[in-house]
Amino acid sequence: MFIRTAASTLRQAARRQSTTALATRSISTSSGQQGARSTAFRFGTAAAAAAAVTFGYTLLTSKQESLVVHADSSVPIYGVPGTSKERTFIAVKPDGVQRGLISDIIARFERRGYKLVGMKLLVPSQALAREHYADLSSKPFFAGLVDYMTNGKAPVVGMVWEGPSVIKQGRIMLGATDPKAAGPGTIRGDYCLTIGRNICHGSDSAESAQKEISLWFGGKGEVVDWTSNNEEWIISDN
Numbered sequence: 001m002f003i004r005t006a007a008s009t010l011r012q013a014a015r016r017q018s019t020t021a022l023a024t025r026s027i028s029t030s031s032g033q034q035g036a037r038s039t040a041f042r043f044g045t046a047a048a049a050a051a052a053v054t055f056g057y058t059l060l061t062s063k064q065e066s067l068v069v070h071a072d073s074s075v076p077i078y079g080v081p082g083t084s085k086e087r088t089f090i091a092v093k094p095d096g097v098q099r100g101l102i103s104d105i106i107a108r109f110e111r112r113g114y115k116l117v118g119m120k121l122l123v124p125s126q127a128l129a130r131e132h133y134a135d136l137s138s139k140p141f142f143a144g145l146v147d148y149m150t151n152g153k154a155p156v157v158g159m160v161w162e163g164p165s166v167i168k169q170g171r172i173m174l175g176a177t178d179p180k181a182a183g184p185g186t187i188r189g190d191y192c193l194t195i196g197r198n199i200c201h202g203s204d205s206a207e208s209a210q211k212e213i214s215l216w217f218g219g220k221g222e223v224v225d226w227t228s229n230n231e232e233w234i235i236s237d238n
């Protein structure tokens with residue numbers, strides 16, 4: 001079944017790519033040698049893209065997704081808790097973005113050995129923020145929290161990180177919700193002072209991770225199942 005689907009997708013991709021190659025050629029011929037080289041290069045790229053299909057990749061067809069090649073993975077976007085495919089939702093909140101701390105937060109997760117499998121920059125809608133913080137809807141700070149997340153003074157960076165125990169370890173790396181209780185060496189312990197501006201968010205359980213990853217991500221190819229070449233040096237058991 002997979003082979004048949006892949007073969008059919010390969011044929012469609014090859015047809016699409018050869019149409020692209022023809023169109024490219026008709027534009028390029030007027031510029032002579034350079035055009036021919038460009039045509040050869042683009043045709044080579046098209047062939048490489050088509051070849052990727054044989055390794056289980058699917059070229060998407062809709063206009064919106066026409067530039068995306070994504071792995072046809074059997075792993076749900078929210079991962080598999082308790083395995084090396086466990087996933088968590090980590091966000092750099094608007095204060096973290098405004099203060100230029102995106103790269104530091106990413107670096108800490110990367111250096112630890114965790115794998116980035118999803119990332120987007122956005123100003124969340126009120127609906128998204130309200131749903132994300134639904135369990136806090138009765139709190140007196142709820143309206144202010146939603147406004148701070150959605151007013152567009154700075155965006156949010158939403159990420160999905162993958163690796164063993166990433167949900168629990170992610171929370172430990174972030175530090176206590178109230179930075180006054182966060183230890184040095186944690187993100188909040190190193191960079192924050194107040195609970196209302198604690199720069200980051202991390203899922204607090206497998207259920208939260210599933211809910212939050214599904215809420216913030218979900219378009220095809222938005223979470224990418226890929227293999228890091230470092231994996232055997234980071235997560236192997238002897």
Ligand SMILES: Nc1ncnc2c1ncn2[C@@H]1O[C@H](COP(=O)(O)OP(=O)(O)OP(=O)(O)O)[C@@H](O)[C@H]1O
Nearest residue numbers: 136141145176177195196197198200201202203204
């Ligand atoms: N007393 C408070 N005053 C203002 N904001 C608060 C207060 N308590 C919590 N918040 C905000 O609401 C967010 C969610 O609070 P929650 O109690 O769910 O903690 P958390 O799960 O550790 O935080 P996060 O979900 O951001 O990781 C906090 O990160 C903080 O930004």
